[in-house]
Amino acid sequence: MLTQEVFREEPTLTELAFSRLLEWLDDGVESHGERYLEMRRRLASYFDRRNRPDADELADETFNRIGKTLEAGAIHTRPPARYCYVVARFVLLEDFRRERRHVRIEEPWRLDIAPPPGFSLTEPDEGRALREQRLDCLDHCLQGLKAAQRDLVIEYYRDARRQKVERRRDMASRLGITMNALGIRVCRIRDALMECVEGCRKRPRRI
Amino acid sequence: MAWSEESGRADLELVRYLLELLPYEDSERLDQASIEDDEVAARLRVVENDLIDAYVRGTLDRGTRERFESHYLASPLHRKRVRFAVNFLRAVDRAAARAAAETDDDRAAGPAPHRLPAARSNVASVLAAVAALVLIAVGTLLFASLRSAGVSPLAQRANATPGRDALKAEAGDDTASAASVQETVPARDVAAVRPSRAAAPRPNRGLSAEAPLAALLLLPQTRGIGAIPTVSVPAGSDRVAFELRLEANDAPRYRVDLRNPATNQIVWRAGSIAPTSSGEEPSVFVHVPARLLRPQPYSLDVTDRGAVGADEIVGSYTFRVLPR
Numbered sequence: 001m002l003t004q005e006v007f008r009e010e011p012t013l014t015e016l017a018f019s020r021l022l023e024w025l026d027d028g029v030e031s032h033g034e035r036y037l038e039m040r041r042r043l044a045s046y047f048d049r050r051n052r053p054d055a056d057e058l059a060d061e062t063f064n065r066i067g068k069t070l071e072a073g074a075i076h077t078r079p080p081a082r083y084c085y086v087v088a089r090f091v092l093l094e095d096f097r098r099e100r101r102h103v104r105i106e107e108p109w110r111l112d113i114a115p116p117p118g119f120s121l122t123e124p125d126e127g128r129a130l131r132e133q134r135l136d137c138l139d140h141c142l143q144g145l146k147a148a149q150r151d152l153v154i155e156y157y158r159d160a161r162r163q164k165v166e167r168r169r170d171m172a173s174r175l176g177i178t179m180n181a182l183g184i185r186v187c188r189i190r191d192a193l194m195e196c197v198e199g200c201r202k203r204p205r206r207i
Numbered sequence: 208m209a210w211s212e213e214s215g216r217a218d219l220e221l222v223r224y225l226l227e228l229l230p231y232e233d234s235e236r237l238d239q240a241s242i243e244d245d246e247v248a249a250r251l252r253v254v255e256n257d258l259i260d261a262y263v264r265g266t267l268d269r270g271t272r273e274r275f276e277s278h279y280l281a282s283p284l285h286r287k288r289v290r291f292a293v294n295f296l297r298a299v300d301r302a303a304a305r306a307a308a309e310t311d312d313d314r315a316a317g318p319a320p321h322r323l324p325a326a327r328s329n330v331a332s333v334l335a336a337v338a339a340l341v342l343i344a345v346g347t348l349l350f351a352s353l354r355s356a357g358v359s360p361l362a363q364r365a366n367a368t369p370g371r372d373a374l375k376a377e378a379g380d381d382t383a384s385a386a387s388v389q390e391t392v393p394a395r396d397v398a399a400v401r402p403s404r405a406a407a408p409r410p411n412r413g414l415s416a417e418a419p420l421a422a423l424l425l426l427p428q429t430r431g432i433g434a435i436p437t438v439s440v441p442a443g444s445d446r447v448a449f450e451l452r453l454e455a456n457d458a459p460r461y462r463v464d465l466r467n468p469a470t471n472q473i474v475w476r477a478g479s480i481a482p483t484s485s486g487e488e489p490s491v492f493v494h495v496p497a498r499l500l501r502p503q504p505y506s507l508d509v510t511d512r513g514a515v516g517a518d519e520i521v522g523s524y525t526f527r528v529l530p531r
Contacts, residue, residue: 038248039242042241042242042248043242044284045241045251046238046241046242048282048284048285049225049238049282050238051281051282053283055284079243081242081243081244082239082243084242084243085238085239085242085243088242089238128459128460131294134294135294135297135298138294138295138297138298139298139301142298142299142302150302153299154299154302154303154306155303157260157295157296157299158299158300158303159264159296159300159303180246180249180250180253181249183249183250183252183253184249184252184253187249187252187253187256190256190295193295194288194291194295197291197294
């Protein structure tokens with residue numbers, strides 16, 4: 001029985017369950033799916049910080065369970081983010097128990113806490129051409145930003161040592177937003193750039 | 208980097224959380240807050256990116272760096288973020304340098320010429336042309352009059368022919384009309400016809416060859432004990448140029464770290480430099496900001512950005528900065 005529970009695959013969300021999940025996460029404020037994406041990111045980061053190699057899958061598992069609950073009825077725990085944490089914690093504990101029973105042989109180094117030996121800031125086996133491609137993609141993606149976004153991210157992240165905090169405070173003041181709001185704004189641009197680079201790398205290069 | 212120098216206590220706690228240094232209860236509390244609390248979740252993202260960037264730039268203190276490498280980098284997703292940050296920061300610094308260079312070029316070229324609205328510009332252009340012609344005419348007349356010992360040709364005509372008063376008046380009117388045209392044309396457009404002092408190039412305030420520049424050639428270190436090369440940074444210098452002679456040129460690009468040997472801390476880094484060859488001897492050239500250099504020894508570590516495996520230090524160049 002225990003073995004069957006461990007290997008039982010949770011079905012993916014039905015369309016109804018998914019739409020209810022989005023609505024529930026929005027909590028009355030329409031976000032066009034942004035809230036779902038943000039919560040998924042938070043859950044995946046949570047699982048990743050807990051050294052779960054399948055962080056994305058566990059985040060989806062969390063949403064699957066919440067969606068099934070919503071299909072069956074209402075959830076009274078508020079706010080929705082709190083319930084997400086509660087379910088995520090259960091999913092995490094179950095994953096720990098699964099790992100104790102089944103050692104993941106594909107990544108034996110995970111048993112140690114240290115990263116693989118010889119970690120390099122470049123990808124393993126990444127030749128010069130690939131590194132140049134990555135840089136080209138980044139330049140291309142940076143140029144693809146709106147000018148205001150590009151200027152913002154360059155000004156925010158450029159190397160300026162001790163003046164960094166004062167500079168960011170000035171930027172936030174000029175924009176009329178808090179430093180936190182500024183930080184999250186540039187973080188989103190940075191994440192978008194990361195996705196853009198991944199997409200650019202997978203496309204065949206034009207000669 | 209001593210994190211508390213620039214960040215608040217809350218950020219320091221988040222850094223310790225990311226590096227798994229917090230007690231269990233605090234870690235659980237932040238686990239929950241990272242999902243439930245919008246402010247904490249946002250702040251955590253910012254702090255994490257700053258931590259990654261500090262690692263990439265080499266500004267973490269030794270203990271934090273070691274903890275980062277042993278714990279944070281245990282995650283494949285974290286390693287992916289760090290690798291992205293390497294190229295991201297390089298691209299950002301490159302774009303910032305390009306923007307700064309363009310700003311310096313603009314300053315050197317001087318202010319852009321004043322532009323009038325189109326309609327007024329056309330009228331002003333015509334008036335300016337008329338003024339120029341009148342000035343040329345008056346100048347020619349004056350020149351001719353000098354030739355004839357100060358007597359105006361028009362006045363001569365006036366003297367020679369009847370109606371000289373009218374001609375005198377004409378001569379006078381010519382002069383007066385030139386002046387009146389000048390007064391009619393707006394002063395700025397008259398100035399446009401004259402050589403403008405405002406168009407003279409202004410001193411370049413950015414990094415430029417005009418500032419005094421210290422330079423030092425460093426050879427690969429041998430095992431022998433010899434005097435450490437020294438460099439003196441002139442007052443007003445904004446950078447010090449180093450030529451680092453390589454024993455061999457095995458890589459397309461190198462990273463150069465300026466290290467304080469007393470603390471083993473990297474105080475400056477040039478991420479990706481292509482070597483150049485003077486004759487048969489390859490070298491890497493770097494310009495270190497002068498403001499970073501104190502009167503003490505430093506080392507410049509040149510690292511081969513290896514195609515496979517870990518980066519390899521191919522040369523370490525020690526020098527001492529002399530007191531000013």
